[in-house]
Amino acid sequence: MDITFDQVSYIYQPNSPFEYRALKDLSFSIPSGSFVAVIGHTGSGKSTLIQHLNGLLKPTKGTVTLGEYQLKAKEKNKELRELREKVGVVFQYPEHQLFEETVAKDIAFGPRNFGVNEGEIDRRVNEAIQATHLDEELLERSPFDLSGGQMRRVAISGVLAMNPEVLVLDEPTAGLDPHGQKEIMEMFYDLHQKKKLTTVLVTHSMEDALAYADQVIILNKGEVYMQGSPLELFKKQKALEEVQLDVPEVIEFITKANEKLGADIEYTGQSIADLAKEMADFVRGGRDHE
Amino acid sequence: MSSSLIIGQYVPGNSVIHRIDPRSKIAIIFFYVVIVFFANSVMSYGVLALFAIGASLISKVPFPYLMKGLKPVWFLVLFTFILHLIVTKQGDVLISILGWEIYREGVVQGAAISLRFFLLILVTSLLTLTTTPIEITDAIEELLGPLKKVRFPVHELALMMSISLRFIPTLMQETEKISKAQASRGVDFRTGAFKDRVRAVIPLLVPLFVSAFKRAEDLAMAMEARGYQGGEGRTKLRELTISRRDIAAYIVFAGIVTALFLTRS
Ligand SMILES: Nc1ncnc2c1ncn2[C@@H]1O[C@H](COP(=O)(O)OP(=O)(O)O)[C@@H](O)[C@H]1O
Numbered sequence: 135m136d137i138t139f140d141q142v143s144y145i146y147q148p149n150s151p152f153e154y155r156a157l158k159d160l161s162f163s164i165p166s167g168s169f170v171a172v173i174g175h176t177g178s179g180k181s182t183l184i185q186h187l188n189g190l191l192k193p194t195k196g197t198v199t200l201g202e203y204q205l206k207a208k209e210k211n212k213e214l215r216e217l218r219e220k221v222g223v224v225f226q227y228p229e230h231q232l233f234e235e236t237v238a239k240d241i242a243f244g245p246r247n248f249g250v251n252e253g254e255i256d257r258r259v260n261e262a263i264q265a266t267h268l269d270e271e272l273l274e275r276s277p278f279d280l281s282g283g284q285m286r287r288v289a290i291s292g293v294l295a296m297n298p299e300v301l302v303l304d305e306p307t308a309g310l311d312p313h314g315q316k317e318i319m320e321m322f323y324d325l326h327q328k329k330k331l332t333t334v335l336v337t338h339s340m341e342d343a344l345a346y347a348d349q350v351i352i353l354n355k356g357e358v359y360m361q362g363s364p365l366e367l368f369k370k371q372k373a374l375e376e377v378q379l380d381v382p383e384v385i386e387f388i389t390k391a392n393e394k395l396g397a398d399i400e401y402t403g404q405s406i407a408d409l410a411k412e413m414a415d416f417v418r419g420g421r422d423h424e
Numbered sequence: 425m426s427s428s429l430i431i432g433q434y435v436p437g438n439s440v441i442h443r444i445d446p447r448s449k450i451a452i453i454f455f456y457v458v459i460v461f462f463a464n465s466v467m468s469y470g471v472l473a474l475f476a477i478g479a480s481l482i483s484k485v486p487f488p489y490l491m492k493g494l495k496p497v498w499f500l501v502l503f504t505f506i507l508h509l510i511v512t513k514q515g516d517v518l519i520s521i522l523g524w525e526i527y528r529e530g531v532v533q534g535a536a537i538s539l540r541f542f543l544l545i546l547v548t549s550l551l552t553l554t555t556t557p558i559e560i561t562d563a564i565e566e567l568l569g570p571l572k573k574v575r576f577p578v579h580e581l582a583l584m585m586s587i588s589l590r591f592i593p594t595l596m597q598e599t600e601k602i603s604k605a606q607a608s609r610g611v612d613f614r615t616g617a618f619k620d621r622v623r624a625v626i627p628l629l630v631p632l633f634v635s636a637f638k639r640a641e642d643l644a645m646a647m648e649a650r651g652y653q654g655g656e657g658r659t660k661l662r663e664l665t666i667s668r669r670d671i672a673a674y675i676v677f678a679g680i681v682t683a684l685f686l687t688r689s
């Protein structure tokens with residue numbers, strides 16, 4: 135599903151002393167099937183932005199277009215339900231939304247609301263727990279008896295079971311251990327490729343943005359600060375530092391190494407092994423000349 | 425949802441009214457509420473209104489906020505006014521509509537009662553609009569202080585109040601967050617049959633209760649870990665102090681009371 139933001143502004147609590155302009159004239163587009171990372175400092179408007187993707191919020195000004203759906207200020211939408219079925223949102227700390235008696239029922243909650251038939255629901259529940267590596271034994275347990283990491287996987291399964299075309303992820307790995315973080319991100323990337331999803335990932339991890347995204351949008355104080363491919367953006371260390379963002383470790387390392395060795399190795403997404411080889415070649419080459 | 429208030433009703437500001445000691449504000453408003461019932465002439469109502477409107481202007485709180493407090497009761501105000509019009513049958517007949525006679529006293533009394541309501545709500549809103557909930561709690565704890573002598577748990581009461589106040593915005597945010605998450609999973613809170621809408625509340629309430637209990641447990645543990653043991657011998661971070669501002673406020677109020685009794689008929 136193609137997604138376009140056209141001059142979108144959003145104001146919280148307009149016409150009150152608490153009025154706050156959270157988004158200011160955002161314009162960008164996300165082609166169907168791409169993986170977009172949204173990065174920005176806390177409070178820069180990331181969560182506000184993604185709530186426009188399934189009509190939880192409507193722009194105060196401007197237009198959001200998702201496939202054939204249009205969200206505009208002051209326009210009532212009748213087909214929000216259909217839109218919400220197609221756009222799955224994994225919120226920050228999604229385990230807070232669990233409520234059913236059993237894990238299976240909770241995962242089935244979304245599809246059931248959208249009127250999917252029981253046989254299909256069972257199939258989707260099983261598919262979802264396979265994707266999130268949840269043990270089948272857990273299906274009949276109460277979600278509140280599980281560990282934090284397991285609860286997170288149940289909540290994510292609940293969104294996946296809706297079979298969305300667009301997957302929106304708001305810091306999906308916050309608060310998980312490093313191993314769990316990697317596993318979950320790999321899972322999302324896998325699904326993104328297999329199911330040809332359009333994925334919007336809000337993250338603080340430059341590493342994740344570099345590893346998975348085709349396009350990065352950097353927000354600062356509600357405005358698009360920079361936008362482009364990760365390789366392109368992460369070269370601009372100065373500009374990133376200005377909005378308190380780091381460059382990914384690999385790139386920082388290469389910059390430093392280049393300075394030290396007087397080399398001009400460029401990062402084009404090569405693996406650590408290739409990079410090491412390139413560097414070794416350079417150092418060796420340098421010696422040979424002496 | 426987004427138009428709901430974030431932190432109680434408090435509107436941050438730096439006016440004299442904001443900075444008067446909360447104990448003074450509560451005391452003055454308490455006596456104001458009492459003397460409102462002593463007004464009985466146009467002039468005396470004028471004096472009371474002057475005080476309330478003057479204080480509102482000085483506080484610089486935007487007008488719509490002052491009127492917000494009236495919202496839940498304007499119906500009651502209107503109702504009592506109309507009741508007076510219908511029931512009171514004293515004085516001259518002013519007009520008669522379709523056989524209904526409206527008497528002079530009815531209008532006068534109806535207007536007086538409505539004005540009283542209006543003034544009471546205005547000053548009490550002004551208190552909550554210019555004083556943080558924490559200040560109000562502190563002030564109540566101080567003002568109720570003497571009751572400690574008879575073993576009334578004043579400190580615990582104040583603690584309960586401030587904890588509840590502290591968690592109201594948190595719970596409201598949580599409610600908003602969870603209802604958005606469930607709406608994204610296809611729950612419709614707005615339309616549908618009554619039965620369905622009641623059912624839609626369960627996915628909202630269960631997570632809310634779970635998180636409220638969890639928060640309560642965490643808070644209790646954090647308080648214990650830091651050696652909390654009640655009010656005995658406990659000092660305060662914010663000491664309330666009476667300043668020249670407060671003295672001035674009392675003097676102005678004393679002037680208003682005097683003027684009120686001079687203008688009573
Ligand atoms: N419900 C709300 N009411 C008022 N202001 C809000 C609300 N939600 C968020 N904000 C404000 O909007 C800004 C952007 O918030 P958010 O989109 O959550 O940022 P991020 O996800 O990038 O941390 C913040 O300054 C926040 O205080």
Ligand SMILES: [Mg+2]
Nearest residue numbers: 180181226304
């Ligand atoms: Mg956020």
